[in-house]
Amino acid sequence: MNSYRPDTLKEALNIRADISAKPFAGGTDLMVRYRAKNGMPPTVPGPVLFVDGIPELRGITLSDGNLDIGAAVPLAVVADDPGDRTAFAESVESAGSAVGSVVAEALAAIPEVLRAAAADLGAPALRQRATMAGNLANASPAGDTVAALYALEAQVVLASVNGERILSVSEFITGPGRTLLADNELITAIRIPSPLPGWGYWRKVGTRRANALTKVSAAASARLEAGSITGFSMAFGAVGPVIIRVPAADSLLLGKTASDLEGPAAEGLVQAMAVAAAPHITPIDDQRSTAKYRKTVALNLIGEVVSSLASHLKENQL
Numbered sequence: 001m002n003s004y005r006p007d008t009l010k011e012a013l014n015i016r017a018d019i020s021a022k023p024f025a026g027g028t029d030l031m032v033r034y035r036a037k038n039g040m041p042p043t044v045p046g047p048v049l050f051v052d053g054i055p056e057l058r059g060i061t062l063s064d065g066n067l068d069i070g071a072a073v074p075l076a077v078v079a080d081d082p083g084d085r086t087a088f089a090e091s092v093e094s095a096g097s098a099v100g101s102v103v104a105e106a107l108a109a110i111p112e113v114l115r116a117a118a119a120d121l122g123a124p125a126l127r128q129r130a131t132m133a134g135n136l137a138n139a140s141p142a143g144d145t146v147a148a149l150y151a152l153e154a155q156v157v158l159a160s161v162n163g164e165r166i167l168s169v170s171e172f173i174t175g176p177g178r179t180l181l182a183d184n185e186l187i188t189a190i191r192i193p194s195p196l197p198g199w200g201y202w203r204k205v206g207t208r209r210a211n212a213l214t215k216v217s218a219a220a221s222a223r224l225e226a227g228s229i230t231g232f233s234m235a236f237g238a239v240g241p242v243i244i245r246v247p248a249a250d251s252l253l254l255g256k257t258a259s260d261l262e263g264p265a266a267e268g269l270v271q272a273m274a275v276a277a278a279p280h281i282t283p284i285d286d287q288r289s290t291a292k293y294r295k296t297v298a299l300n301l302i303g304e305v306v307s308s309l310a311s312h313l314k315e316n317q318l
């Protein structure tokens with residue numbers, strides 16, 4: 001196997017342009033996909049481009065309210081696993097690319113829905129290697145950080161020798177395992193656009209806490225102003241060929257306040273959201289779960305989302 005370990009993004013993009021070598025970040029999907037039998041090393045077809053050591057992909061910045069998380073930042077950092085953010089800020093500072101306090105500020109801005117989704121992905125050792133860029137490029141409808149990124153209406157920053165382009169995650173992923181990544185491109189960062197949300201929700205339904213396959217997941221985020229919901233988006237994982245968003249259901253929460261999310265009014269709202277969402281929730285039976293279970297749980301989670309948002313508004317007297 002021919003492999004390349006470039007020291008700079010420019011070098012990596014030249015290799016992509018010349019021979020389209022396969023990007024390899026944490027390898028936690030690729031090592032499984034290309035595993036060989038009888039203890040032999042995995043056999044990735046074609047040349048491999050290791051991207052985990054490229055300094056330009058290991059940054060995290062907060063600029064004009066936009067949060068950019070580098071494509072090679074390990075998920076342990078996003079998940080805030082014990083000690084990992086501190087070690088990461090120190091390593092970025094010692095590499096001379098940014099001061100630790102600036103990195104710490106950007107790390108603190110990671111929205112809770114994304115942190116929680118990352119913390120539910122795999123297990124701590126896996127998160128030391130795995131990346132969000134890998135989760136996105138793998139484009140599984142059950143990808144945990146992918147669902148959170150849909151709820152955040154995040155963007156993918158792509159680069160090639162010809163320049164940069166930015167796509168929304170929902171444009172980037174075109175089907176199960178399919179994306180708009182061109183043969184000469186790399187994901188350089190994931191961008192959470194400004195304004196960052198004031199509230200988030202994450203729920204993964206699996207059989208156990210760690211290394212669980214996602215039967216169904218739900219992610220949501222909201223922007224709140226003067227006690228009212230000014231932005232809301234919910235995303236469902238593992239209930240369709242891609243992560244599912246239902247803007248018609250989301251919009252029912254706009255303008256609502258804490259009192260609208262209590263009692264019979266809230267029940268009516270949850271019911272209306274479920275009616276709007278139901279036709280779009282089209283799961284399948286597979287080894288992880290049944291279509292019927294997935295659909296029932298996904299629709300029930302709408303109630304949990306609304307009650308969690310109501311509690312947040314009340315507790316914070318918004």
Ligand SMILES: Cc1cc2nc3c(=O)[nH]c(=O)nc-3n(C[C@H](O)[C@H](O)[C@H](O)COP(=O)(O)OP(=O)(O)OC[C@H]3O[C@@H](n4cnc5c(N)ncnc54)[C@H](O)[C@@H]3O)c2cc1C
Pocket residue numbers: 022023024025026027028029030031032051071072120121122123126129130131132133134135136137138142143144145181185186187188211212213214
């Ligand atoms: C034991 C185990 C448990 C798991 N648990 C979960 C789970 O709970 N939830 C979940 O969602 N996933 C899970 N996964 C899947 C996997 O860990 C994730 O999808 C992970 O985020 C992949 O990241 P990676 O960096 O390892 O990707 P890699 O394996 O390195 O790459 C995956 C894909 O992304 C592409 N890629 C990587 N970086 C770039 C880049 N910068 N630009 C362009 N393309 C790129 C690669 O070419 C490849 O196509 C699990 C895997 C294992 C082995």
